Amino acid sequence: MAPLSIDESKLDGFLPGALGRWNGELYAVGLWDAACAIFARKSVLEANGIRIPTLDNPWNQEEFDAALVTLQGSGDFEYALDLGMAWTGEWYPYAFGPFLQSFGGDIINVETNMANDALNGDAGIAFGEFWQSLFARDLVPGTSQDGADRETGFIEGQYALQWNGNWAALPALDAFGDDMLFLPAPDFGTGPKIGAASWQFGISATSEHKDGASAFIEFAIQDKYLSAFSQGIGLIPPTAEASAMTPNYSAGGPLEVFYGLSNEQATLRAVTPAYVVAGKVFEKAMADIANGADVADTLDTAADEIDADIDQNSGYQ
Amino acid sequence: MALPACLLVFTFLILPFFMAFGLSLTNQRLVSPNPTEFVGLDNFKKMLGVSFLIIEPEMDEAGHIKLDNEGNPIYPRVRNFTRNQEDFPQFYKKREWFQLGLQDGKVLVVLSQDVVFLKALANTMLFALVVCPVQAGLALFLALLINQPLRGINIFRTIYFAPVVISMVVVSMLWRFIYDGQNGLLNTLMQMFSFGLFEPIDWLGNTSTALPAIMAMSVWQGVGFHMVIWLSGLQTIPLSHYEVARIEGATRWQTFRYVTWPSLRNTAILVMVIITMQAFTLYPQIQVMTRGGPLDSTQSLVFQAVIRGYEKQDISGGSAISVILFLLVLSISLFQRYLTREKN
Numbered sequence: 001m002a003p004l005s006i007d008e009s010k011l012d013g014f015l016p017g018a019l020g021r022w023n024g025e026l027y028a029v030g031l032w033d034a035a036c037a038i039f040a041r042k043s044v045l046e047a048n049g050i051r052i053p054t055l056d057n058p059w060n061q062e063e064f065d066a067a068l069v070t071l072q073g074s075g076d077f078e079y080a081l082d083l084g085m086a087w088t089g090e091w092y093p094y095a096f097g098p099f100l101q102s103f104g105g106d107i108i109n110v111e112t113n114m115a116n117d118a119l120n121g122d123a124g125i126a127f128g129e130f131w132q133s134l135f136a137r138d139l140v141p142g143t144s145q146d147g148a149d150r151e152t153g154f155i156e157g158q159y160a161l162q163w164n165g166n167w168a169a170l171p172a173l174d175a176f177g178d179d180m181l182f183l184p185a186p187d188f189g190t191g192p193k194i195g196a197a198s199w200q201f202g203i204s205a206t207s208e209h210k211d212g213a214s215a216f217i218e219f220a221i222q223d224k225y226l227s228a229f230s231q232g233i234g235l236i237p238p239t240a241e242a243s244a245m246t247p248n249y250s251a252g253g254p255l256e257v258f259y260g261l262s263n264e265q266a267t268l269r270a271v272t273p274a275y276v277v278a279g280k281v282f283e284k285a286m287a288d289i290a291n292g293a294d295v296a297d298t299l300d301t302a303a304d305e306i307d308a309d310i311d312q313n314s315g316y317q
Numbered sequence: 318m319a320l321p322a323c324l325l326v327f328t329f330l331i332l333p334f335f336m337a338f339g340l341s342l343t344n345q346r347l348v349s350p351n352p353t354e355f356v357g358l359d360n361f362k363k364m365l366g367v368s369f370l371i372i373e374p375e376m377d378e379a380g381h382i383k384l385d386n387e388g389n390p391i392y393p394r395v396r397n398f399t400r401n402q403e404d405f406p407q408f409y410k411k412r413e414w415f416q417l418g419l420q421d422g423k424v425l426v427v428l429s430q431d432v433v434f435l436k437a438l439a440n441t442m443l444f445a446l447v448v449c450p451v452q453a454g455l456a457l458f459l460a461l462l463i464n465q466p467l468r469g470i471n472i473f474r475t476i477y478f479a480p481v482v483i484s485m486v487v488v489s490m491l492w493r494f495i496y497d498g499q500n501g502l503l504n505t506l507m508q509m510f511s512f513g514l515f516e517p518i519d520w521l522g523n524t525s526t527a528l529p530a531i532m533a534m535s536v537w538q539g540v541g542f543h544m545v546i547w548l549s550g551l552q553t554i555p556l557s558h559y560e561v562a563r564i565e566g567a568t569r570w571q572t573f574r575y576v577t578w579p580s581l582r583n584t585a586i587l588v589m590v591i592i593t594m595q596a597f598t599l600y601p602q603i604q605v606m607t608r609g610g611p612l613d614s615t616q617s618l619v620f621q622a623v624i625r626g627y628e629k630q631d632i633s634g635g636s637a638i639s640v641i642l643f644l645l646v647l648s649i650s651l652f653q654r655y656l657t658r659e660k661n
Contacts, residue, residue: 143611287610288611291610293612300396312346313351314351
């Protein structure tokens with residue numbers, strides 16, 4: 001890919017997740033961002049005496065765990081929480097990687113350019129044990145979850161809570177209206193975190209018209225177009241100005257909370273070309289641990305595989 | 318005249334074939350700015366290399382074996398030998414494949430750097446070992462059933478053959494619903510016939526049932542095709558042979574054993590070779606139904622070749638698996654050929 005030649009002043013106020021930087025150069029700009037939240041119903045939480053977390057004061061691990069056990073124990077639901085195990089692929093590193101980061105680990109340590117000690121260090125293993133316990137205690141549906149249940153399970157009341165993205169927010173709002181809550185990610189030790197960054201525009205290194213392509217991207221990132229994009233596809237506008245112009249995300253709008261989540265909690269995944277393979281390896285490790293594989297051994301194997309790939313590619317330098 | 322055909326065969330069959338051999342000896346990636354390097358047999362060594370470790374149960378100070386709460390001996394973790402241990406460089410970064418109990422509570426641990434590949438290899442062999450005889454036998458049985466001049470027999474022929482014309486991907490999608498762990502057709506039926514005694518099983522989510530479930534579906538899908546081949550073989554047997562058998566007073570079993578079966582020799586060879594080759598290329602079922610899970614219980618060689626070559630962008634690793642698969646199928650076919658050779 002080729003670096004973009006875009007006036008930096010045009011990028012002021014962009015959500016950090018919508019900018020793709022590598023080695024100090026800007027390579028990609030997103031016309032939107034996406035954010036995850038815990039979908040919940042106020043009436044369900046209140047009936048079970050569970051505190052409603054806020055952006056400033058999210059659940060910690062004990063509270064989160066206790067909430068799941070309480071909801072499961074209420075007997076009203078098949079599962080307390082739906083993590084979306086049916087969505088294999090990119091969803092795993094995007095949605096679950098931030099939990100690992102909140103525990104203090106990461107898929108790859110960008111500074112050492114290694115997965116060993118980041119993924120399978122003490123924080124990684126603590127996360128793995130917690131992750132496995134969710135499945136072992138039947139608090140969440142496992143890897144054989146039906147895709148249709150993932151789409152409709154929360155709205156139909158099979159699941160008390162659901163870990164999902166803003167793209168699924170409107171149907172949930174239609175179903176529950178004012179009862180609907182979008183709760184921030186729990187804080188597992190080093191701050192609450194959600195995945196940042198979505199699909200973005202970049203330019204191929206072999207492009208013959210790099211200037212023209214840059215000019216197009218620069219043109220497309222005007223607030224009025226960002227707002228139009230958001231209205232068209234429902235994702236989060238990447239600037240405060242564009243948000244204010246978009247009914248769903250403006251002050252008092254039904255999805256305003258997602259702009260806050262994106263702004264406050266969004267954490268970039270390891271910014272390295274090694275992510276392509278690391279994401280796949282992480283996905284398999286999460287599935288295996290959920291199915292009862294030994295946590296430390298599984299994370300060791302995953303870390304070794306990621307490191308072997310980085311080595312094979314001469315460190316992606 | 319034959320030039321265009323030769324060109325196509327060369328470009329799409331012969332060239333990729335030799336490229337796979339060549340690439341498996343390099344570190345070729347799908348996309349990378351770095352140049353490709355020749356690495357010799359490294360890819361194969363990584364996949365096929367195993368080492369052995371014998372571990373003893375932990376002892377307390379008095380020399381007694383420590384037991385856990387359930388009375389089983391406690392063993393040191395394999396991880397203690399394979400991670401950052403200068404005393405055991407030969408085990409570095411290897412992982413447990415399986416364990417065997419030895420005498421005196423000792424345990425032999427087989428370690429490998431690429432457990433997933435070895436599991437894929439074992440699963441593929443097991444799949445072929447079960448599917449080949451079952452599918453061939455069932456197909457022959459069906460062929461015998463429909464090789465009768467009855468009214469409406471074509472309806473049965475059509476029904477048995479129908480799954481073959483449906484794409485394996487579609488079949489796999491449908492069977493995922495049948496095998497669903499909560500309200501799948503299979504669980505519902507079993508509960509109905511057992512008057513609710515049967516506990517629903519998550520067929521594809523259990524390590525012990527996932528591969529057998531896929532085997533059963535694969536047999537069902539392919540059986541019609543081989544039935545037709547058997548049927549064509551059956552119809553070449555002259556009726557006079559059966560007449561002779563009847564006059565001699567042969568029972569039904571004797572007729573099958575001494576008239577039908579010997580006449581089907583060449584058909585049998587064809588069916589076995591085709592089924593073996595098809596069984597070893599187990600892929601769409603895995604891709605659609607389980608993606609190798611749970612816990613690698615349904616990994617297959619072709620699935621791993623695709624995962625490595627494309628998803629993990631490691632063309633050399635994928636090529637190496639293809640080469641191993643080729644050599645495996647070739648040697649099995651040659652062995653079958655040897656077993657079924659003409660004996661004079």
